[in-house]
Every structure is written in structure tokens, then in C-alpha cells.
Amino acid sequence: xxxxxxxxAGCPVCVSAExxxxxxxxxxxxxxxxxxVEKSRIPEAQKAGLKxxxxxxxxxxxxxxxxxGASMADVIG
Amino acid sequence: xxxxxxxxAGCPVCVSAExxxxxxxxxxxxxxxxxxVEKSRIPEAQKAGLKxxxxxxxxxxxxxxxxxGASMADVIG
Numbered sequence: 464x465x466x467x468x469x470x471x472a473g474c475p476v477c478v479s480a481e482x483x484x485x486x487x488x489x490x491x492x493x494x495x496x497x498x499x500v501e502k503s504r505i506p507e508a509q510k511a512g513l514k515x516x517x518x519x520x521x522x523x524x525x526x527x528x529x530x531x532g533a534s535m536a537d538v539i540g
Numbered sequence: 541x542x543x544x545x546x547x548x549a550g551c552p553v554c555v556s557a558e559x560x561x562x563x564x565x566x567x568x569x570x571x572x573x574x575x576x577v578e579k580s581r582i583p584e585a586q587k588a589g590l591k592x593x594x595x596x597x598x599x600x601x602x603x604x605x606x607x608x609g610a611s612m613a614d615v616i617g
Contacts, residue, residue, distance in 0.1 A: 483598045488564050521560045
């Protein structure tokens with residue numbers, strides 16, 4: 464089974480959403496990426512269609528934007 | 541284990557998010573409520589903190605607003 468990827472940027476909204484997501488989904492099925500730490504993965508996140516963080520990219524490539532922590536423009540900045 | 545509740549209102553964004561959520565979370569652990577059909581449950585959804593649909597209310601009471609389909613004002617209207 465391919466993994467979902469949860470992108471966040473360390474903001475309070477992100478951390479809260481991360482805990483909720485990891486409680487609901489099998490943690491082994493989710494890769495968590497902090498874009499504030501792993502800036503090299505920002506282009507990959509943008510290519511996946513991320514407009515804001517936190518967001519969950521599902522195995523079939525859909526992007527679920529969750530609540531609203533920060534726009535990608537703020538993450539890049 | 542108490543259930544999560546996924547509230548939606550039948551809009552295309554909602555239906556797409558519902559499929560993604562049900563693929564990720566054990567469907568037996570999620571109750572799906574279409575507020576456009578079950579209007580009597582709108583007060584309960586508002587009390588839980590819903591500002592827009594689709595949204596997932598976790599077992600611990602947190603509200604994850606997913607993407608953006610419609611504001612609660614539109615659902616009530």
C-alpha cells in the first residue's frame with residue numbers, strides 16, 4: 464500500500480492537525496514532512512498541488528488541505 | 541473507540557473528500573452525515589465548531605476543516 468504524505472511547517476495549527484491525523488490513520492501509512500525543516504522538499508509539495516499547510520496528500524494523489532496554518536507563499540518565504 | 545463524524549453537504553468538494561477520508565480511515569470508525577439531507581443535525585454540527593463543510597470531527601472533539609466546499613451559512617440558507 465502506498466503511503467499518504469502529511470506536509471506541515473511546524474506551526475501550531477499544523478502540529479494540532481498532525482496529532483489528529485496520526486490518531487485517525489495508521490501512522491505506518493503516513494509520511495510526515497516538516498517543510499520548515501526539509502526545505503528541499505518544497506518543490507515536490509508544490510508539484511503535488513499544495514496551496515497551504517497542513518495538508519495531506521493521499522495515495523491516489525488528491526490533496527486534502529486541512530484547516531489553515533500557512534500559505535505555501537509563507538512557507539517558501 | 542468513539543467514532544469520528546464526517547459532515548458534508550453533498551457538494552462536489554465534499555463527495556471527493558468523503559471518498560478520500562473513507563479510504564484512509566476505517567469506515568466503521570466514521571459516521572457520515574449529509575447536512576443537506578439531515579438538516580436537523582445542523583445545530584449539533586455548529587455546536588461542534590463547524591465553520592464549513594466538508595469537515596471531520598475527531599473522537600476528541602477537534603474539528604478538521606478539509607478543503608472548502610461551503611460555509612455553514614450556505615448550508616443553513
